[in-house]
Amino acid sequence: MFDQSLLNQSKAGLSEIEAEYIASSLLKVCSTVSPQQTNSEVTALLDEQRDLISVAVVENGRPIGLISRNIFMEGMAKPFHHDLFDRKSCIAFMDKDPLIVDQNMSIQTLSFKVLGSGRKTINDGFVITDENGDYLGLGTGEDLIRVVSFLQAEKNRLVTESINYASIIQKSFLRSSREDMSAVLQDYFMHWEPRDKVGGDYYFCKKFDDGFFLALIDCTGHGVPGAFMTLIMASFLDHILHEDNRHDPAGALAIMNKKVKMALGQINETATDGIDIDRFSSAQSGQSDDGMDTAFCWVNTQNGTLTYAGAKTPLFYIGNSSSEVQLLDPDRKGVGYIDTPMDYEWTNQQLPLTKGMCLYLTTDGIIDQIGGLKKIAFGKKRFSALLQDNYLKPMPEQESIIMQAYYDYQGKQKRRDDVSLMGFRF
Template sequence: MLSPAAIAESRAGLSEIESEYIARSLLREAPTVAPHQTNDEVMQLLSERSDVVSLPVVENGLPIGLINRNIFMDGIAKPFRRELFGRKSCIAFMDKQPLVVSEHMSIQELSFKVVGAGGKTLNDGFVITDDAGLYLGVGTGEDLVKIVTHLQAEKNRLVMESINYASVIQKSFLRASREDMAAALHDYFIHWEPRDKVGGDYYFCKKFEDGFFIALIDCTGHGVPGAFMTLIMASFLDHILLEDNRRDPAGALAMMNRKVKIALGQIGEHNIVPIEGQRFAHSPDKEQSDDGMDTAFCWVESCKLIYAGAKTPLFTLENGATEVTVIEGDRKGVGYVDTPMDYTWTNKEIALSKGMRVYLTTDGIIDQIGGTKDIAFGKKRFCNLLVENSELPLVAQKERIMQAFYTYQGKQRRRDDVSLLGFRI
């Protein structure tokens, strides 16, 4: 049997690790008795071998039962039992239906069988045979629990290594946006906090000679599935903005919608598909995905901001104002099955003034449950925080907002990824 240290040091892939551990890896040699042997002989053997938990009964090489040490000793110790049963066959105290498994059975299948057999098998152990059903040895419940625990730890290690590296990849995709944001803005902040190391939120910024394009994206899901979606969206967005359409956020949303729907095969029957329509008109795939994103796309130049939103609002606060202006986006997300292929979003133009603050947030903040009443954080509370801290530098605003958010969340479970950005004109 391989030691826990050997398991921990393994760097094999998950499928290789599982294939290495079969019932044979739990094999322990144990003395056996035959049906003709007496209970006195069994007692003598168990007295000499304190390490034996269960004693297999084997006839012509085939296991026919298992004698549990504790059950046997308790039974034979009762008054007159030794005199009555001492010279009789050992099968009197034998479990006639022990768990018998093949040496090649996987640890996973074995663990299911042990659990299905109940606590008896965990205490007594099980018999391991070769392909012909001949006795090889025994396995114990203790060894099985140990190896299942270590295999689970190894699986978790492999998964966490993958997630940690995925986090590195996701952050590398964000680097260019951070650099362009720093080049385009003087007073700003970005807070990006995946719920599960990696996440479905994503921010994007690209600087041009005449302005910059900025977006905050909330993809379907969080964790690894959400992160995978962000990489798809980032790739598409980069390609979309190679065209001269950066001043048309609504048009960019429409292009993104078509790309996502076609790439993921999310074409409902109600969708209008201008090219190769018959190819997608009646999809028989019952496992069709329904993924996409909620987002706000903004083009910003010297005196105006053009905004188009897919279920993601824009918050603005003019210099000296005591109330936040909330500009709602369209109520359709990008790429989803129920979003038509030809759906058009709306551009909204906002005149910019010196000192105006602009904010975007994903719903991870707005929808978080917390507070004394266990209700959502909400837009009103968020807007009040923006007003209360409006005169602070943007980085200091972020610290105040996030501290208020964490306090409000309290001991409640985090519901989603949290992303927030703001900048001053």
């Protein structure tokens, strides 16, 4: 069990602190299935135990694969798949090569293995075995991130040495969003520029048959702490963005808010599933106050509408009948912070889209940058003027003009934050 007194030791005691965190500390004893069981039985198990993210397939005590809830449910939801697969072995939807780790593996080693194995392990979890390779239970990416977030304050030297690798990992998490963005947009740009090698800004795009979902996220901080926050947000987005709520950005924000507050212990309660959230909170203050500012947008390509919900992040747009820059104003509460109520409800705003309309989202890295002769913030007014003067140009050209104006304005002033800016023409 975790010993709170270890927190009071000097940095020389890091090895003792780390020794308390091995793979078995993340262990959750979960129901399993065997290869002889059918997909119909897996469906019943997932319906009965709705907190299960994945189900291990075990044969003679040894894990042979992992069934992801999301992949399984999506597969079985396709037309006629229940008829085709219900009576077949559950290995039809099994990942035959999940991450399998020994219970005594250190968190440091485990975190690199999880990151190296890709997004699937962050989303679907990993299998924990005993010294003989027999199945013990599962660990989740979310729980691992909580522990790593706690330990990273004690591991600045190690994180610094690994920073270049972390940058590659963070960029790899953005790859699928870039691919979907290219698939659904013709004239657009996405500028992502961390202040440091890694950062706390994150963008997300996912295409669907009837449209696409966009999000631009500004997590607390920048550098390594901000990057860890983006991993949390990326994992949560993949889990909450399903068929029922992708059309409801405000509802998705509400779910995200609850997940962040629970994961980071920003409530005066104990998390479910036996995880004591207090043990992962700040050693100095006893509680973190982290979260994100963001804009969630659902673009319905069938009826030409955009549904927007913002947490302190506005949406700028210019219609094709006027060059005036207009805004959809956000709600003034961020996601996940201590002062944001657990049951806070954001507001959906709907915008009819017409061909040629230009839409823009930006984190506050540009707006709040100090510079110019008066050494004041760049500001929304200056940003809007740039949009108004250049919106008829192709989007990539607009990106170059806006960013050059930003760099010129910053001059020799210190960069304040990560910078993310996107624009697209409908």
